[in-house]
Amino acid sequence: MIANSTGIVGRNDHEIGIVGVPVTEGKWVGKFPNELSIPVKIGSDVWIGYGSTILSGVEIGDSSVIGAGSVVVNNIPSNSIAVGNPARVVGKRFQSDADFDEHWVILANRGFRKIAP
Numbered sequence: 001m002i003a004n005s006t007g008i009v010g011r012n013d014h015e016i017g018i019v020g021v022p023v024t025e026g027k028w029v030g031k032f033p034n035e036l037s038i039p040v041k042i043g044s045d046v047w048i049g050y051g052s053t054i055l056s057g058v059e060i061g062d063s064s065v066i067g068a069g070s071v072v073v074n075n076i077p078s079n080s081i082a083v084g085n086p087a088r089v090v091g092k093r094f095q096s097d098a099d100f101d102e103h104w105v106i107l108a109n110r111g112f113r114k115i116a117p
Contacts, residue, residue, distance in 0.1 A: 003050040003068070010056040012036045043078060043115045045107060052087075062114045063093055063103065078114075 013036060015027035029036040038057035042048070046060055049068035060066065061078030070087040079100045081091045094100040104114065 001046070002048045003052070005051045006048050006054070007052075008040055008054045008056075010036065011038065012056075041115065044112055063100065065093055 010029055013029040016023050018026055040056055041059040043060055043062035045063045048066045051068055052066050052070045054072045058072050059075045063078055064076050064080045067083030070083050071085040073086040076082045079093050080089045081093055082089050
């Protein structure tokens with residue numbers, strides 16, 4: 001689930017460091033996607049809270065929760081609860097590995113599949 005006002009945005013969408021080139025004329029991701037775009041990977045069974053920002057190049061692991069208003073600048077492991085700016089892991093969604101594994105056995109039987117390693 002991805003809540004309202006969440007943004008998945010690039011880190012390098014606009015080239016701003018070319019000497020003698022104004023920002024308005026620099027490279028931008030729309031014309032140079034192969035150079036400036038970095039994929040985002042969001043796992044299965046993830047909840048991203050209201051108003052969060054996910055920067056390009058990050059991976060959010062399966063069954064993780066991102067708290068409202070968080071700014072995700074680094075990878076978030078599976079089964080994590082992450083909050084803040086920058087987002088940091090503050091706990092686990094399922095406290096035991098056995099519960100996490102059982103959760104995924106049940107989901108797999110319902111046709112869900114893990115995305116993140």
